[in-house]
Amino acid sequence: MTKNERETSVPMSPKIRKARNLLWIALAVGFVLGIYFGAMGDGSMDILFSNNPVSSAVAGIGIVVWLIVVPWISWLWWQAVDEHEAGAYREGAMVAVHLYIFMVPTWWLAARAGWVPEQQPMIVFLIVCVVWTAVWFYRKYA
Amino acid sequence: MNNRLKVLRAERDWSQAELALHLDVSRQAVNAIETGKHDPSLPLAFRIARLFEMQIEEIFDDQK
Numbered sequence: 001m002t003k004n005e006r007e008t009s010v011p012m013s014p015k016i017r018k019a020r021n022l023l024w025i026a027l028a029v030g031f032v033l034g035i036y037f038g039a040m041g042d043g044s045m046d047i048l049f050s051n052n053p054v055s056s057a058v059a060g061i062g063i064v065v066w067l068i069v070v071p072w073i074s075w076l077w078w079q080a081v082d083e084h085e086a087g088a089y090r091e092g093a094m095v096a097v098h099l100y101i102f103m104v105p106t107w108w109l110a111a112r113a114g115w116v117p118e119q120q121p122m123i124v125f126l127i128v129c130v131v132w133t134a135v136w137f138y139r140k141y142a
Numbered sequence: 143m144n145n146r147l148k149v150l151r152a153e154r155d156w157s158q159a160e161l162a163l164h165l166d167v168s169r170q171a172v173n174a175i176e177t178g179k180h181d182p183s184l185p186l187a188f189r190i191a192r193l194f195e196m197q198i199e200e201i202f203d204d205q206k
Contacts, residue, residue: 013166084171084180
């Protein structure tokens with residue numbers, strides 16, 4: 001067996017496999033939550049970015065998942081992740097926080113001047129998450 | 143920081159994944175250390191040194 005063949009056949013350490021599996025679980029939780037919001041919402045595609053009222057059940061389930069399930073998965077992931085990925089994740093967080101600090105007041109002032117639409121918290125949230133993940137994956141894989 | 147990790151790994155005919163398994167890190171972490179994109183923490187540097195039965199300064203060089 002060549003070294004390249006062994007590269008793909010060698011098992012990961014249990015800790016690294018656990019970290020990878022937890023990421024997949026987090027992704028699945030997000031997917032299921034998205035499907036749930038889509039099914040329980042008003043039928044529009046922008047349920048995550050809408051400010052329309054939702055039922056107490058939808059809000060309660062979303063909040064419980066976001067405040068208990070996701071932090072628990074995140075805590076488990078932090079116990080399993082190696083220092084290289086932890087560093088990449090922190091770097092993504094640093095870039096995302098700086099983006100947040102500069103973007104939010106700029107958008108807020110521009111909206112008050114009537115130049116842009118009013119700020120949407122979930123749009124800001126999505127942009128911060130996308131940038132955070134992009135930097136994290138770039139530093140991990142590039 | 144320069145290091146001899148790739149050479150030491152090649153001497154043992156290990157893949158990056160095999161070395162990663164020995165060190166309990168991901169293959170990407172081994173690649174990042176070998177290419178100088180990530181400097182290992184002191185505990186990981188000690189693990190690497192013990193694995194190859196060498197001193198840390200025989201593997202890592204901070205002169206360049």
